[in-house]
Amino acid sequence: MPELPEVETVRRGLAPAMINRQIVQVEVRRKDLRFPFPSNFTHSLIGREILALRRRAKYLLVDLDDQMSLIMHLGMSGSFRIEEETLGNFIHVRNRLFAHDHVTFHLSNGQRVIYNDPRRFGFMLLIPTVEIMTHGYFSHLGVEPLSNLLNAEFLARGFHHRKTSVKSLLLDQHLIAGIGNIYACEALHEAKISPLRQGRDLVTQQGRPSAALKRLPKTIKNVLEKAISAGGSSLRDHRQTDGAMGYFQHQFKVYGRENESCYTCGAKKNISRIDQSGRSTFYCPGCQK
């Protein structure tokens, strides 16, 4: 589920609860998510203070006070929620658990952070903070799409000679890290670029970005920033940490709108759904060329 805007929404929700708190207890309810938890996972976390909560691409990075970082990925269906141990001075809320609540972090401020993940494609691991950038998960990640590193010249270099479709290139985390299926579709729509175009087709003979490609960095940033402002997109599993839904799904122009009319060019019942590398792509053949 979670693409960059959803992960960033989660990060912003968790930060005030977690930063400068101590982890006083950790409950792990199964032996694995995508991968087995390390045998010392719980033991390594208890007593640690959380110094910072960062995001890289779709990863959450929790920096601890012993030079270690907890790396968390939400996979397709992961979410976090924050619950209070106490309400007011007297009422103790029992630890209500739901299906697929796999991990609970009890914090020194009396809050608990619960990780829920029905499909269990998510994972958590502990690595030394200084090794994050050289670790296999991160060393080959592409640029942050909201940074200045994503610009038309960068895309021209990345797309040059590539026969792969521009849609698939946007999903390639080695090139740009953080875009997923929804926002790839939405950004291409806003740039009026067909998802079927080959990467090399958007680059001139001289290796310069075409006029269409020059529009793309801006539309990527636009879509991601608006989605963050809306708390992400809730299709099924994504929730903000207070349990609220994101609401950017109401602003989708193409994603999930097969056979509906195009808001941009007005064509009736025009939005198409096609398969690209096993993922659904939504676009308007009328205005995306």
Place this chain on the structure above:
DNA sequence: ACACTATCCTGCAGGC
């Protein structure tokens, strides 16, 4: 290097 597939897992919508 590149392009494409199969796979992990659960839940849900739609067809019959």
Place this chain on the structure above:
DNA sequence: TGCCTGCAGGATAGTG
């Protein structure tokens, strides 16, 4: 009602 199929926000290993 129930059974079956396909599809879902991700990322990797494996194949030609």
